Amino acid sequence: MQFTIHHVNFTEKKTEINFNLDTDCDQDIYVSLRLRDKDIWYSIEYKDEALVKTTKDNNNYFVEFDHQVFLKQFTCLVGKKNIVDVHLKIADQYYVLKPSFDSEEFNENHEYKPLNTLAKLKPYITKGNKLAYKISAVDVKPSLGMINDSEQKVVFSIKPIRENRFFPTKLFIGERFHDSLPVYKRTIELLGNSGQYILNKCSVNGLDLNSEEQKLEMVAQYSEDNILINSTVQVDTNFESPLIKIDNFCNLKLGKSEKNILAISIKKEKINVTIKEVQTDNNLVEMNLELDSKIASENVDNIKLAFYKETKNGKKGEYFKFHELDYTKLEENMVRVNFELYQLFNEVNINNAQSLKLFISFVYNHNHYFEKVKLENPIEHKVGVGSLNLKLHGEKTLTLNVVRKQLNPYKIAILGSCYSRSAFNSQKKYFNPDYKNYFEIVYTNFQPSIISMSSDPIEFAEDKFSDLDPADLLNVQREFEKTVFEDLEEHAPDYVIIDFFVDATHGVIKLDDNKLIGLNSSVKRSKYYRNHLATTTYSIHNRKPEFFKMWEEACIKFIEKITKIIPPHKIILNNGGLIDKFFDKNNDIQSFIKKGEISKSEYEHFNSVWSYMNNFFLSNLPEAQFIDLRPYNFIGSYDHPVSPGPHHYESGYYKKYIDELRRIIMFNERSL
Secondary structure, three states: OOEEEEEEEEOOOEEEEEEEEOOOOOOOOEEEEEEEOOOOOOOOOEEEEEEEEOEEEOOEEEEEEEOOHHHHHOOOEEOOEEEEEEEEEEOOEEEEEEEOOOHHHHHHHOOOEEOOOOEEEEEEEOOOOOEEEEEEEOOOOOEEEEEEEOOOEEEEEEOOEOOOOEOOOEEEEEEEEEOOEEEEEEEEEEEEEOOEEEEEHHHOOOOOOOOOEEEEEEEEEEEEOOEEEEEEOEOOOOOOOOEEEEEOOEEEEEEEOOOOEEEEEEEEOOOOOEEEEEEEEOOEEEEEEEOOHHHHHOOOEEEEEEEEEEEEEOOEEEEEEEEEEOEEEOOOOEEEEEEEHHHHHOOOOOOOOEEEEEEEEEEEOOEEEEEEOEEOOOEEEEEEEOOEEEEEEEOOEOEEEEEEOOOOOEEEEEEEOHHHHOOOOOOOOOOOOOHHHOEEEEEEEEOOOHHHHOOOOOOOOHHHHOOOOHHHHHHHHHHHHOOHHHHHHHHOOOEEEEOOHHHHHOOEEEEEOOEEEEOOHHHHHOHHHHHHHHHHOEEEOOOOOOHHHHHHHHHHHHHHHHOOOOOHHHEEEEOOOOOOEEEOOOOOEEEOOOOOOOOHHHHHHHHHHHHHHHHHHHHHOOOOEEEOOHHHOOOEEOOOOOOOEOOEOOHHHHHHHHHHHHHHHHHHHHHO
């Protein structure tokens, strides 16, 4: 069935609608006015409905309803704008009313008409070409009048709106969840009506733990019939900002914004609770704290010391109570706290790093106060408790950092380059600071050559490489002595990751029959290579005719040797590959080829050789696993911690690499 609207007559008091139906209908037809539930995100749902029966003349229908139906039938219209959709209801089915006229012209010709003191109404055609109503709040601007401050309370007067003695039904002070929406996570309701509202000073409660000053706003709530709107209170342009004393620990400061909105802040007085001395003995901690003289001299109740979990919500910090500490009162303003770190976490199983702050809390005049405990002297104490690494530290305030350590991580060996090794870097956010939660690197042979690893050992003379740092020296020593397979047996990794960077791009040098050295960066950095090996040895790389046969034979030998140590399904080949594109400082995409870092022919040649090596290896060891990140189209980045280049990727590559490794391991574990 299809219903078509021919005419809508919208007056100040009522609406008349004429429509027809393209077929006969013997059932009663009702116009359904349904209020959208605007608190439901990303879908249209309804919470109230009003039904009006239509009259019929052949296939033409007519309905008339008074606008008071919106006030009487809907339980509550809240906020600046409400939408009421118009449908037809036959039995339990709903049907759309489509206009036969121009929707843009209809919307232009219909203005708002008053519904009551607080709201106005108009029909409109939606983007979906359906009839609906907008019920919008009128522009209510509550204005602050007199302020009367006394010892126990503050009385605020609100001026009436529209000169008809119309006052707020409720007045409250609230803190928004976020500046973007008038939704409040905590409110203090003021008592009273008829323009006079009382704030009891003992109700100013629950200050933010992390700020000296808490920003609030005063909201006037108006209601009439079933209309309910909230509006922030305004002040005159010549408003003077008074400071109202709440008690000995905080003040209420009033001001105004650029738009003359009343701005309220609860400003705490400075309270100093200082850790004078800290003694640590592995798991045991003892602290002596000096309380502020105000806390000792005033009638303060319910003093507590506790660690609070520190979290972030946007730019703001939020704190949640984690563990309360017992304390002993000493002479004067001193207290002593003794606790075991193990007791704080013996029943806690976390999977993410946490930060805790030490706070003191107390009650004064029925108001709750919180303050970070300060440090007189810096402290740093590290200890392991079970599966947790704890760090008690701070310069000015005490912080307890908690990081879970993996007691049984997967042991990984790397026979590869930065493509395979750099992701396992916990020191830089660019890579994976948390990789140790899953993996332990038990062995690295950096930038090895398959040809070199499968050739005969060479006597290593350490004094010839004395210009190298210890890491490079160890790498060169392994290149000479060919101990990789013995090393793998000794370290017994769960998985081995390999890549063919050196063979695909640099090759080897030949010292004697079957005595070969891979040209990794450690070898090439040495003076002995530049001054001697480079000129006295024979270079074999992928442009030499004998290279590929030599590499293929070496690859078969390598597979035979390594599979005697590591099961084939636990050998992982990393695809690698050079890149051309990279992000510059402005996040624009640039080209290493165009900038002359590498020629197009070299780029294509090296990647072609590398791809051939990968395919050859996987064809001869089909049970091996394969990490291939090419489908994700990662490129390079100017801010790579080592250097930007065709062999260094953007941060996302290294994070996805770890994800792929976890996926492979999980798949293996579930498949076996």
